[in-house]
Amino acid sequence: xxxxxxxxxxxxxxxxxxxxxxxxxxxxxxxxxxxxxxxxxxxxxxxxxxxxxxxxxxxxxxxxxxxxxxxxxxxxxxxxxxxxxxxxxxxxxxxxxxxxxxxxxxxxxxxxxxxxxxxxxxxxxxxxxxxxxxxxxxxxxxxxxxxxxxxxxxxxxxxxxxxxxxxxxxxxxxxxxxxxxxxxxxxxxxxxxxxxxxxxxxxxxxxxxxxxxxxxxxxxxxxxxxxxxxxxxxxxxxxxxxxxxxxxxxxxxxxxxxxxxxxxxxxxxxxxxxxxxxxxxxxxxxxxxxxxxxxxxxxxxxxxxxxxxxxxxxxxxxxxxxxxxxxxxxxxxxxxxxxxxxxxxxxxxxxxxxxxxxxxxxxxxxxxxxxxxxxxxxxxxxxxxxxxxxxxxxxxxxxxxxxxxxxxxxxxxxxxxxxxxxxxxxxxxxxxxxxxxxxxxxxxxxxxxxxxxxxxxxxxxxxxxxxxxxxxxxxxxxxxxxxxxxxxxxxxxxxxxxxxxxxxxxxxxxxxxxxxxxxxxxxxxxxxxxxxxxxxxxxxxxxxxxxxxxxxxxxxxxxxxxxxxxxxxxxxxxxx
Amino acid sequence: xxxxxxxxxxxxxxxxxxxxxxxxxxxxxxxxxxxxxxxxxxxxxxxxxxxxxxxxxxxxxxxxxxxxxxxxxxxxxxxxxxxxxxxxxxxxxxxxxxxxxxxxxxxxxxxxxxxxxxxxxxxxxxxxxxxxxxxxxxxxxxxxxxxxxxxxxxxxxxxxxxxxxxxxxxxxxxxxxxxxxxxxxxxxxxxxxxxxxxxxxxxxxxxxxxxxxxxxxxxxxxxxxxxxxxxxxxxxxxxxxxxxxxxxxxxxxxxxxxxxxxxxxxxxxxxxxxxxxxxxxxxxxxxxxxxxxxxxxxxxxxxxxxxxxxxxxxxxxxxxxxxxxxxxxxxxxxxxxxxxxxxxxxxxxxxxxxxxxxxxxxx
Numbered sequence: 027x028x029x030x031x032x033x034x035x036x037x038x039x040x041x042x043x044x045x046x047x048x049x050x051x052x053x054x055x056x057x058x059x060x061x062x063x064x065x066x067x068x069x070x071x072x073x074x075x076x077x078x079x080x081x082x083x084x085x086x087x088x089x090x091x092x093x094x095x096x097x098x099x100x101x102x103x104x105x106x107x108x109x110x111x112x113x114x115x116x117x118x119x120x121x122x123x124x125x126x127x128x129x130x131x132x133x134x135x136x137x138x139x140x141x142x143x144x145x146x147x148x149x150x151x152x153x154x155x156x157x158x159x160x161x162x163x164x165x166x167x168x169x170x171x172x173x174x175x176x177x178x179x180x181x182x183x184x185x186x187x188x189x190x191x192x193x194x195x196x197x198x199x200x201x202x203x204x205x206x207x208x209x210x211x212x213x214x215x216x217x218x219x220x221x222x223x224x225x226x227x228x229x230x231x232x233x234x235x236x237x238x239x240x241x242x243x244x245x246x247x248x249x250x251x252x253x254x255x256x257x258x259x260x261x262x263x264x265x266x267x268x269x270x271x272x273x274x275x276x277x278x279x280x281x282x283x284x285x286x287x288x289x290x291x292x293x294x295x296x297x298x299x300x301x302x303x304x305x306x307x308x309x310x311x312x313x314x315x316x317x318x319x320x321x322x323x324x325x326x327x328x329x330x331x332x333x334x335x336x337x338x339x340x341x342x343x344x345x346x347x348x349x350x351x352x353x354x355x356x357x358x359x360x361x362x363x364x365x366x367x368x369x370x371x372x373x374x375x376x377x378x379x380x381x382x383x384x385x386x387x388x389x390x391x392x393x394x395x396x397x398x399x400x401x402x403x404x405x406x407x408x409x410x411x412x413x414x415x416x417x418x419x420x421x422x423x424x425x426x427x428x429x430x431x432x433x434x435x436x437x438x439x440x441x442x443x444x445x446x447x448x449x450x451x452x453x454x455x456x457x458x459x460x461x462x463x464x465x466x467x468x469x470x471x472x473x474x475x476x477x478x479x480x481x482x483x484x485x486x487x488x489x490x491x492x493x494x495x496x497x498x499x500x501x502x503x504x505x506x507x508x509x510x511x512x513x514x515x516x517x518x519x520x521x522x523x524x525x526x527x528x529x530x531x532x533x534x535x536x537x538x539x540x541x542x543x544x545x546x547x548x549x550x551x552x553x554x555x556x557x558x559x560x561x562x563x564x565x566x567x568x569x570x571x572x573x574x575x576x577x578x579x580x581x582x583x584x585x586x587x588x589x590x591x592x593x594x595x596x597x598x599x600x601x602x
Numbered sequence: 603x604x605x606x607x608x609x610x611x612x613x614x615x616x617x618x619x620x621x622x623x624x625x626x627x628x629x630x631x632x633x634x635x636x637x638x639x640x641x642x643x644x645x646x647x648x649x650x651x652x653x654x655x656x657x658x659x660x661x662x663x664x665x666x667x668x669x670x671x672x673x674x675x676x677x678x679x680x681x682x683x684x685x686x687x688x689x690x691x692x693x694x695x696x697x698x699x700x701x702x703x704x705x706x707x708x709x710x711x712x713x714x715x716x717x718x719x720x721x722x723x724x725x726x727x728x729x730x731x732x733x734x735x736x737x738x739x740x741x742x743x744x745x746x747x748x749x750x751x752x753x754x755x756x757x758x759x760x761x762x763x764x765x766x767x768x769x770x771x772x773x774x775x776x777x778x779x780x781x782x783x784x785x786x787x788x789x790x791x792x793x794x795x796x797x798x799x800x801x802x803x804x805x806x807x808x809x810x811x812x813x814x815x816x817x818x819x820x821x822x823x824x825x826x827x828x829x830x831x832x833x834x835x836x837x838x839x840x841x842x843x844x845x846x847x848x849x850x851x852x853x854x855x856x857x858x859x860x861x862x863x864x865x866x867x868x869x870x871x872x873x874x875x876x877x878x879x880x881x882x883x884x885x886x887x888x889x890x891x892x893x894x895x896x897x898x899x900x901x902x903x904x905x906x907x908x909x910x911x912x913x914x915x916x917x918x919x920x921x922x923x924x925x926x927x928x929x930x931x932x933x934x935x936x937x938x939x940x941x942x943x944x945x946x947x948x949x950x951x952x953x954x955x956x957x958x959x960x961x962x963x964x965x
């Protein structure tokens with residue numbers, strides 16, 4: 027009984043299949059046959075425009091400009107077309123044939139002969155169109171960066187998808203000639219910026235000319251990304267440090283937003299999307315000044331005397347010193363009677379000084395003594411708490427982790443115990459210690475915000491201003507107050523190392539650093555916050571092999587602060 | 603000796619074997635037509651696979667279906683292990699993995715998981731008649747079918763996975779499942795479908811959506827569906843002639859020597875050819891029904907019905923997708939599509955059926 031039901035189902039279904047085939051193959055045969063002749067149905071992909079990247083004021087950092095691509099459908103091309111195209115494009119006929127036979131997504135898809143052609147060539151081709159069957163022009167958006175080199179390290183650059191990426195990717199997102207973010211925000215936000223491709227099924231005549239559109243799915247544009255960066259401000263800052271190998275960054279202390287993150291020398295990301303840019307791209311790679319390197323976030327350097335702030339705070343927190351603890355500086359320091367002399371930067375010595383003066387004058391010998399009191403592991407712990415050697419949640423690629431050494435690290439890495447002399451180097455920011463300028467910026471911000479943990483913000487949520495999480499660290503306020511007081515003296519005392527950075531519209535607090543990097547010139551550092559009371563911004567300046575922090579870096583700080591005042595100064599109360 | 607083997611051969615039901623061989627030979631012709639321009643040598647390899655299939659067929663007949671039922675649980679565990687292994691290897695290789703490499707050969711464990719599921723299901727339900735209590739039997743049966751179903755779906759191979767459903771339903775139905783349970787099962791199937799939807803991969807969801815509205819994906823599956831339909835329809839009544847298809851020859855349709863082989867047949871042989879092929883399949887199914895009808899062994903009945911269900915459902919879905927009445931899934935056309943694993947597993951299935959026929963009690 028049940029078997030008969032099964033029989034009925036099987037043969038009934040086969041009958042329905044046969045009926046369906048009869049409908050398709052006999053009743054509608056004429057319709058399908060006409061479609062199959064000359065393969066009348068063609069597929070035209072519609073590329074989605076990539077999302078834009080805007081700065082905090084809505085200025086365009088990355089957008090799309092219209093471009094014309096020369097394409098051809100090889101099936102429709104007649105042999106007479108090859109020599110004509112060769113003359114028009116100024117390439118050999120062999121090259122035309124080569125491009126004509128490049129890989130395609132599906133049969134009858136047009137191949138890209140020449141991307142982004144000039145207006146002149148466009149008109150020439152349009153005139154010759156009747157003699158060029160199969161050849162057509164595709165209009166499309168092409169990535170463009172109106173600000174050129176400004177913020178180029180942040181935005182990163184695009185490259186063509188590799189065959190592997192194309193095969194692994196979704197057809198709705200990647201075509202054979204699609205571009206994909208290789209570094210920076212273009213890479214990090216590729217999924218968001220990339221839209222969804224659409225397509226059009228068209229019916230064509232025997233010459234490959236379109237008769238009508240059968241179905242069309244419009245492409246969906248990628249989403250925009252809005253940055254906290256102020257591009258005009260960034261541009262002005264870049265003008266100060268160019269063409270030096272340097273970096274400068276500003277952070278808004280109220281919102282934790284990055285206002286500027288400049289690295290010099292920079293590159294023009296437009297070169298990576300322009301078809302003829304191959305030579306220039308190679309130039310970037312060969313340039314010994316490494317313009318592709320983001321010195322602010324992707325490189326680490328010894329911080330030099332800037333690190334004395336950390337050493338001081340570690341000792342205060344550990345109760346090893348008070349602000350009034352005094353040491354004598356004769357210009358050098360010996361671990362024991364016959365040992366090597368560790369020099370202060372001032373050969374004649376600083377005499378007796380307390381902590382405030384030691385910060386103000388950046389006395390090495392004072393901090394050698396302090397370093398010996400606290401030891402390397404306490405220094406390392408405080409460094410990490412203040413974000414040195416620590417990662418960021420900020421949306422940046424290729425973040426340099428930096429390196430905070432301690433005795434355990436030394437043992438496992440060098441198979442050797444930690445030597446007392448290394449503690450002295452560590453205490454003044456030399457030796458194994460490496461930090462990125464962005465980490466130093468965060469350090470200043472944490473000090474300015476009285477021990478609040480800072481995650482710099484780079485991306486704005488749709489439309490709204492950023493609301494940072496307030497996360498206080500367990501560091502005593504009175505100790506932070508001492509450090510800030512020292513930083514004020516660095517700039518405003520007549521013995522301070524950062525006097526050259528003084529500005530006439532408010533009290534500046536900072537710390538200079540001259541990090542030894544033999545055999546070349548030292549790296550010049552200065553970091554700090556402004557104004558001293560109720561700080562609004564934190565900043566860092568680093569000049570790679572730029573010389574003295576108190577001279578080279580402090581000068582840049584002064585100029586940068588003046589630029590900042592032009593942009594945001596009306597909110598700053600004048601000097602009382 | 604000679605007379606003995608001649609006797610043995612004579613006991614094999616000729617129409618069933620003849621039908622199956624005819625279908626397979628037709629398959630070789632059209633695999634050749636689908637691939638002769640690219641000189642891939644698929645047709646030659648398919649002939650070799652048919653020879654291998656025949657060996658498996660005769661060995662299966664010789665061993666007998668009772669032997670296979672006896673080892674069904676071991677076979678089942680082995681098949682599950684293979685599926686898990688493929689899954690793990692897939693994770694390692696960061697991609698879909700459906701194959702196990704064995705030296706120069708590779709095989710698709712999902713093909714053998716189908717056989718293992720039918721065998722163990724028939725073995726289990728055949729010794730637990732419905733009047734001994736349906737509840738636990740149904741649960742066990744659901745587990746036997748559900749486990750390989752989920753593993754194959756995770757590969758992800760939605761097409762092959764769906765084959766486990768008609769298999770389970772048909773076997774349970776013939777076993778004597780009460781209609782009300784059948785209705786409950788169907789309803790609960792509807793209830794869990796949102797859950798199944800949520801575990802589907804993005805591309806699988808897309809395929810189903812695209813089937814309902816081909817315009818959603820003009821670049822991918824929707825395009826294949828339209829082109830395949832044009833191929834089938836343009837074949838007309840008598841076709842464009844062997845080796846003279848245009849749609850299928852020009853690479854409009856991907857995988858035309860495997861999943862879309864029917865489009866090639868329909869385009870080149872027309873409605874007459876497709877009808878003839880359906881007739882061949884129909885008579886094969888008729889032979890199988892005769893085998894099921896004549897056996898008195900409860901397990902053999904269920905086994906036969908399960909094997910029939912798999913084969914029939916593959917024909918239905920594969921042919922249906924080529925002209926757009928069913929969604930595009932990676933289901934092959936039995937005995938026709940190029941592929942060793944599928945051919946060997948079908949040969950074993952036919953061997954089991956023939957063995958059921960030989961083992962029938964003749965009074």
